[in-house]
Amino acid sequence: MSATISDGSGGGIFTGKRLRWLAAGIVLLNGFFPALWILATAFKSEIELTAKPITWIPHSPTLNNFIAAFRDQPLPHYLLNSAVVALSAMALSLFISALAAYAIARLNLKYRGAILTSIIAVSMFPLVTLMVPLFEIMRGLGLLNSYWALVLPYTVLNLPICTLILVSFFQDIPRDLENAAMIDGCTRLGALWRIVVPLAAPGVFTAGILAFVNAWDEFLLALSFNPAAAYRTLPVGIQMYQGEFSFPWPTISAALVIAMIPVVVVILIFQERVVSGLTSGGVKG
């Protein structure tokens, strides 16, 4: 067997194109299977879930789990908290990282390389190591049990990745577009908001989606900084379905499905707007 990987027309299973399909399949399965399984579970009764052999498609789909999810915990309140926190963190991250990215992409900064490297380095700190100092800071500021207790850390945690994404998009926008805007009457910041950011829309949306999802999903800080029920976000709230002796899988699945819906909606809306090639035509190319 001396079959080569690069030979796409070869006969083996693990060659060329097929290998790529296999890899793609594994990634898809890994990503979608849990989600699909949760989706299926959300419509099953507790009895069907524990029955053997296991069923894939619910036999007698029921909405009872959803009713239970809304009855057992203040789900809309959790949703609202998560939405406030995630959207604020997203907006703040985008605003600040746009300014940072513009400076890195455009001004001839002396230590540009060092700044970029340290941004990447900072983004690699494990969250656990940051948790205690962050907790101390939040307590010192008296911000525990508030939206700010999560919005501020989420923003900070999102900044590196958002900045890196925006830098690479800003760099591709011809400088003369900004120059033209400044001659037309914009200030430098005006040119950033009116010309650069709209043209980097695919990058802005990508960074925005990441920032939103990161904040929406975050559990550790949410659990530690906002223990009060009033500021509980979804990931923490869903935890509350779990009783001392019970683990209501179908109800939790229903709550998870509801938690996933906003993310899916946000991605669908943004994806629509992520039109590549938006910048083509403005300059000669």
Add this chain to the structure above:
Amino acid sequence: MSGVSLQKVTKVYDNGTKEGVKIIHGIDLEITQGEFVVFVGPSGCGKSTLLRMIAGLESISGGTISIEGRVVNDLAPRERDIAMVFQDYALYPHKNVFENLAFGLRLRKFSEDEIKKRVNDAAAILKIEHLLERKPRALSGGQRQRVAMGRAIVRQPKAFLFDEPLSNLDALLRSEMRTEIKKLHQRLGATTIYVTHDQVEAMTLAQRIVVLSGGNIMQVGTPDAIYNQPVSKFVAGFTGSPPMNFLQGSLGVCADTATVLLTDGVQLPLAASWLPRLAGAHGQEIEFGIRPEDIGIEAGAGFGAERAAMSGTVVVAEPLGAETLVTFACAGGEVIARMPPSVNYRPGEAATIYVDMQKCHLFDRANGVAL
């Protein structure tokens, strides 16, 4: 009245060293209001840098720049009331043509009626009325260029700045747009600074040409002066297509005659009018310059009284339709001559050519300065 005035303008780029690298070396230039001035020079000579300093896109390291009498050194581009047309057009890709033109007016808080009126007027002048709804990506190169010019003229600025606006267009479109730009200037009469490295554009458009090299002004003058009285070999070699021919030689000067001694013993008698300028120049090493149209094949025909003969060999003949360019090897070098299309030379053929000695140029070989 002064349109744009440059006084001792310098530009230094930071390159890590304490003194930096100097790109523009003290430019002095007065451009009167309504004048069309062209900056020409080889690539990297600082044309764009100088233009962008006038626009406010580059800082000014030294000296002063004023526009209509107001010093603009510390003003942002938007406060200078100028408009610029870029080489790559720089149209806003996410705005349609109307909004591209209207952008500057909106920022300056013009009324909606005024915006409509100005945009439509500009569109009519540039014949782009039918394109107003389109996005830039749906336009051809020539149309984009027109839109870019439209964006400049709607604002009715104090000065127009062009940075090689035609260099991305094909030859035909380029000459068409060149004519358009000239017409536009005749119509609007606005102060215009136009950067190019195309000497044809410079000659055809300019009221005055500024020849730059290495961040210095080599010569400022009308196209006619630049073409016929170049102050240096550099300027002479920059205009004309094909450019001036140069042959190496030396001067033989006596009391009442002067001669150019070329290699291979070729001697060309200079016109008597040269004598006063050549006192004491006997033996000086020079470059003899002659333009292709000042070389003929027949003694007399179409030439002034003073002409000198040289024998040479035909190297190559390039018929262009209206004329034929013939390269001759002679006097230790090669010269290109502009000949009538009827000439019929074969490569290698021996020929006698005639040089119009009243039109010749002499340059000091050491420093290139015209004698």
